[in-house]
Amino acid sequence: MRKIAVLPLDERPCNYHFNQWLVRGTDYEVLTPSLDILGDKKQKGNLDAISAWLLDVSKDVDAIVCAVDTLVYGGIVPSRLHHDEVDTLLNRLNLLKTIKAKYPKLTIYAYNLIMRNPKYSSSEEEPDYYETWGREIHLYGVYEHKKTLGILTENEAKQLEDINKRIDQDALKDYLWRRNQNVQVNLEFLKLVKDGTIDFGIVPQDDSSPYGLTATDQKIIREAIKNLDIELSCYMYPGADEVTNVLLMRYINVDQHKRPKLYVEYASITGGQQIPLYEDRLLHETIKYQILAVGGLIVSSISECDLMLLVNTPSSNMKEAPNQHIASLEYDAFRNLIEYVEKANYGIELGKKVIIADVAYANGGDLNLLKLLKQKGILMKVSAYAGWNTSSNTLGTCIPQGMLDFLFPNRQENLDFLGLRYVEDMGYCAVVRKEIASKLVKPNHYFLLDGKRGAVVHDIKVALEHFIDTYLSNTGYQFIIKDIYSPWNRMFETGLDVYIIKNQ
Numbered sequence: 001m002r003k004i005a006v007l008p009l010d011e012r013p014c015n016y017h018f019n020q021w022l023v024r025g026t027d028y029e030v031l032t033p034s035l036d037i038l039g040d041k042k043q044k045g046n047l048d049a050i051s052a053w054l055l056d057v058s059k060d061v062d063a064i065v066c067a068v069d070t071l072v073y074g075g076i077v078p079s080r081l082h083h084d085e086v087d088t089l090l091n092r093l094n095l096l097k098t099i100k101a102k103y104p105k106l107t108i109y110a111y112n113l114i115m116r117n118p119k120y121s122s123s124e125e126e127p128d129y130y131e132t133w134g135r136e137i138h139l140y141g142v143y144e145h146k147k148t149l150g151i152l153t154e155n156e157a158k159q160l161e162d163i164n165k166r167i168d169q170d171a172l173k174d175y176l177w178r179r180n181q182n183v184q185v186n187l188e189f190l191k192l193v194k195d196g197t198i199d200f201g202i203v204p205q206d207d208s209s210p211y212g213l214t215a216t217d218q219k220i221i222r223e224a225i226k227n228l229d230i231e232l233s234c235y236m237y238p239g240a241d242e243v244t245n246v247l248l249m250r251y252i253n254v255d256q257h258k259r260p261k262l263y264v265e266y267a268s269i270t271g272g273q274q275i276p277l278y279e280d281r282l283l284h285e286t287i288k289y290q291i292l293a294v295g296g297l298i299v300s301s302i303s304e305c306d307l308m309l310l311v312n313t314p315s316s317n318m319k320e321a322p323n324q325h326i327a328s329l330e331y332d333a334f335r336n337l338i339e340y341v342e343k344a345n346y347g348i349e350l351g352k353k354v355i356i357a358d359v360a361y362a363n364g365g366d367l368n369l370l371k372l373l374k375q376k377g378i379l380m381k382v383s384a385y386a387g388w389n390t391s392s393n394t395l396g397t398c399i400p401q402g403m404l405d406f407l408f409p410n411r412q413e414n415l416d417f418l419g420l421r422y423v424e425d426m427g428y429c430a431v432v433r434k435e436i437a438s439k440l441v442k443p444n445h446y447f448l449l450d451g452k453r454g455a456v457v458h459d460i461k462v463a464l465e466h467f468i469d470t471y472l473s474n475t476g477y478q479f480i481i482k483d484i485y486s487p488w489n490r491m492f493e494t495g496l497d498v499y500i501i502k503n504q
Contacts, residue, residue: 321364
């Protein structure tokens with residue numbers, strides 16, 4: 001049994017549990033720190049304890065997958081809130097050099113996010129002043145970026161002038177200072193890839209866009225990657241909460257001496273030619289990175305592939321999952337879900353592993369797709385499914401799952417994870433979250449519930465069980481919710497443990 005230490009991006013299930021659950025029943029075991037030393041949303045983790053755990057576990061494992069944001073800042077949200085000087089941050093990062101020097105044969109894969117810059121005003125995961133000035137800070141970054149590129153319009157120039165007059169200058173100064181601190185950590189991270197401390201690295205971008213402060217930082221990092229000649233050992237593309245899964249799968253493929261080949265096809269002829277919500281580039285370009293990052297290759301035909309990656313997309317203009325009941329040509333006429341599902345069935349009949357990447361909507365699965373997979377009788381025959389949050393979150397979950405089913409087929413654990421994805425991505429994200437949120441009674445609201453296992457969570461469980469009875473019955477399987485809680489005591493995500501029983 002090969003052992004891999006994972007320092008996750010934060011304590012939510014998508015970062016803490018998914019990677020552990022994906023490898024269950026394989027020849028690999030994931031070791032993670034106790035939740036007691038990780039943070040809680042805006043509360044950073046115990047940095048000394050985190051470093052001590054990573055140093056101690058290094059002697060017992062074959063590889064490390066490290067979220068640098070947790071090692072350096074105490075988690076993804078604390079990375080947006082800290083007031084630490086660069087020297088302090090780099091001292092924490094350099095623990096990886098200590099570990100590599102002590103255990104030179106240890107494989108270290110790591111990732112370090114470019115700090116996000118949301119388009120909206122909310123302090124839910126940002127500094128308090130972002131509640132008032134978030135939208136203006138984002139637009140400031142967009143207009144300043146366009147100004148440097150010489151594409152700022154006259155109207156945008158007036159808006160930039162107005163923002164500079166109105167905005168809290170202390171808030172803007174604090175925000176820009178922290179971005180600079182984090183970029184310095186990013187640049188040092190790249191040097192660790194260059195000197196071999198980190199064997200492979202990823203610089204993901206959470207909630208990115210083509211213009212703005214994140215895009216400006218991205219330009220700095222991209223130039224540094226080129227100057228250090230590490231383009232083949234450090235990738236940069238949209239993503240965040242899925243990257244642990246990706247790097248974990250990369251190590252397993254390398255360890256197994258495998259280079260899985262994937263055939264990619266879309267539900268719409270223009271499906272890969274759009275920029276998904278919360279991302280900064282064409283979908284197909286991100287898919288290339290996602291496949292390369294896990295150690296796979298794209299091939300041009302079904303006959304030569306190991307896995308089929310079927311990507312559910314509209315023709316353009318991606319919508320949010322809660323709005324999927326609204327008819328539109330991009331979804332209803334300019335894509336063909338019938339052919340998509342028939343192609344999935346064809347692949348299964350050929351003995352290929354089929355991955356369903358459901359990125360038709362942001363923040364939830366496509367209920368029409370669920371209906372068709374069920375009608376065709378292949379809901380539980382596909383190797384992998386995901387349809388949560390951003391397209392990169394989805395891709396970085398279902399591709400590793402499919403590859404693990406390719407390497408270690410016929411595992412009950414894979415069925416359990418597949419069932420979890422249907423219940424969470426289709427059930428919670430696309431249906432139940434909106435339903436329960438609309439019924440919240442004060443003092444409960446979307447971002448503050450009555451406890452991680454309170455009455456609202458109980459209502460969510462009841463609603464999910466109704467979803468299971470309505471949408472997942474007559475599949476030949478029972479979907480059982482083993483556990484449910486709210487990791488950050490809000491409606492945006494839920495913590496679920498689901499297991500599957502095959503009917504006799």
